[in-house]
Amino acid sequence: GNSVTQMEGPVTLSEEAFLTINCTYTATGYPSLFWYVQYPGEGLQLLLKATKADDKGSNKGFEATYRKETTSFHLEKGSVQVSDSAVYFCALRGSYKLSFGAGTTVTVRA
């Protein structure tokens, strides 16, 4: 079946540091890949997505590239801000439903 594995947290960074969150997947076929973000006390919201190999999703300074050869979709941001403190979820979509990773808690200190 489909599954997603993402790096365990928590991750604590200083402002303007570089952030990488690793995500790898197992799936049949060619699933769409997503990163969702959950800010404190809120539901999840889409951060970015990619639908085919070599696609790069980007939003709010975050980027992730769909790498079929390594079955990966790592999330990166070059310079984080305190407002980026959140839980980040990698997800893949098979038929009808999303499979989520366990989530990575990121805390950015001023």
Add this chain to the structure above:
Amino acid sequence: NAGVTQTPKFQVLKTGQSMTLQCAQDMNHNSMYWYRQDPGMGLRLIYYSASEGTTDKGEVPNGYNVSRLNKREFSLRLESAAPSQTSVYFCASSEATASGANVLTFGAGSRLTVL
């Protein structure tokens, strides 16, 4: 622009009590979902409804029932609550039923504690 609305936001139950979590979306989406979120386990799908009139089990359906009342509403019922059902529950919807890059829109969550 309400999106997905869940009620209640918080609920405390005693073991064996029943309750229903309500969810409504105003985006005319076909598909709706119920997830639970537990620490270190991410989100796990309880039930989903690909379209009005259909419901299917997800990864963790035991102890739950659902009703797709109409296109807008999808409720989750706990008939006899257990402490293992203490969790944060999220309802979500998406606009299409086929696989692809369909984005889910989530509600704000319902925190349930079973004593």
